[in-house]
Amino acid sequence: MTAAPIVSLRGLAFAHPGDAAGRPVLAGLDLDLPRGGFTAVVGPSGVGKSTLLRVIAGLARPAAGSVVLHATPAADRRAVALVFQDARLLPWRRVAGNVAFGLEGLRLDAAARRARVAAALDLVGLAEQALRFPSQLSGGQRQRVGLARALAVRPDLLLMDEPFSALDAITRHLLQDELTRVWRESGASVLFVTHDLDEAAYLADRVLLLSGSPARVVRDMTVGLARPRARAGLGETVAALRAALAETFSEGAGI
Numbered sequence: 001m002t003a004a005p006i007v008s009l010r011g012l013a014f015a016h017p018g019d020a021a022g023r024p025v026l027a028g029l030d031l032d033l034p035r036g037g038f039t040a041v042v043g044p045s046g047v048g049k050s051t052l053l054r055v056i057a058g059l060a061r062p063a064a065g066s067v068v069l070h071a072t073p074a075a076d077r078r079a080v081a082l083v084f085q086d087a088r089l090l091p092w093r094r095v096a097g098n099v100a101f102g103l104e105g106l107r108l109d110a111a112a113r114r115a116r117v118a119a120a121l122d123l124v125g126l127a128e129q130a131l132r133f134p135s136q137l138s139g140g141q142r143q144r145v146g147l148a149r150a151l152a153v154r155p156d157l158l159l160m161d162e163p164f165s166a167l168d169a170i171t172r173h174l175l176q177d178e179l180t181r182v183w184r185e186s187g188a189s190v191l192f193v194t195h196d197l198d199e200a201a202y203l204a205d206r207v208l209l210l211s212g213s214p215a216r217v218v219r220d221m222t223v224g225l226a227r228p229r230a231r232a233g234l235g236e237t238v239a240a241l242r243a244a245l246a247e248t249f250s251e252g253a254g255i
């Protein structure tokens with residue numbers, strides 16, 4: 001990998017303060033994510049995928065080791081933005097108000113803020129819905145608002161935690177295509193957690209398989225498929241991922 005990393009993890013360790021046994025979820029984790037790349041993280045439920053994102057986002061403090069973000073400091077953008085499985089919108093704010101929420105605290109005047117909101121809504125195809133309330137949107141539209149809120153801060157690194165897993169297949173596919181386009185247009189680096197191997201193969205140029213306790217990167221696969229990708233052409237990649245996942249279970253490292 002030649003590109004300078006967007007984030008470097010070194011000797012990263014984390015244990016939940018609430019876990020009486022103090023068993024680490026992460027220990028001695030080293031990882032570099034390439035700038036501008038689309039990296040997917042897959043692995044069994046409970047392995048520590050969300051924990052990893054939270055530590056990178058600065059929402060959880062590591063017990064040891066370091067997270068170094070090689071972001072460009074700026075007063076009008078954030079280094080990191082997060083998108084969750086549920087959009088986590090404020091029900092009393094309109095769509096535009098929800099997107100503007102992420103901009104609070106950034107140095108932007110009112111006109112610049114409005115322009116950011118409009119641009120982000122445009123990117124996710126929600127310009128027409130700017131004045132609606134979350135309750136007036138479909139599940140897919142709500143996830144789009146969550147994505148727009150994250151994009152509006154122009155993050156260097158976009159962290160996504162199973163953002164499409166609660167959506168029906170048709171909506172999920174639409175949003176996957178939109179995300180691919182937005183990723184390419186924005187130049188952001190993406191770290192995308194999913195338990196869906198097809199999704200990982202379709203979206204990512206690199207797939208990390210986390211397994212074990214504490215979690216380790218047990219496979220680091222490059223997805224060399226050309227873009228735009230055909231869903232019908234994912235078979236081999238998905239099969240390789242499935243085999244790797246099955247292998248970690250048979251090694252007893254899955255739990």
Ligand SMILES: Nc1ncnc2c1ncn2[C@@H]1O[C@H](COP(=O)(O)OP(=O)(O)O)[C@@H](O)[C@H]1O
Pocket residue numbers: 016017018019025043044045046047048049050051052
């Ligand atoms: N607040 C908490 N206190 C104690 N243990 C937790 C807490 N949150 C998560 N865990 C444990 O940490 C491990 C990793 O969780 P998580 O990162 O959410 O996994 P994943 O996202 O891969 O499903 C799990 O074993 C889970 O039970």
Ligand SMILES: [Mg+2]
Pocket residue numbers: 049050051161
């Ligand atoms: Mg999770």
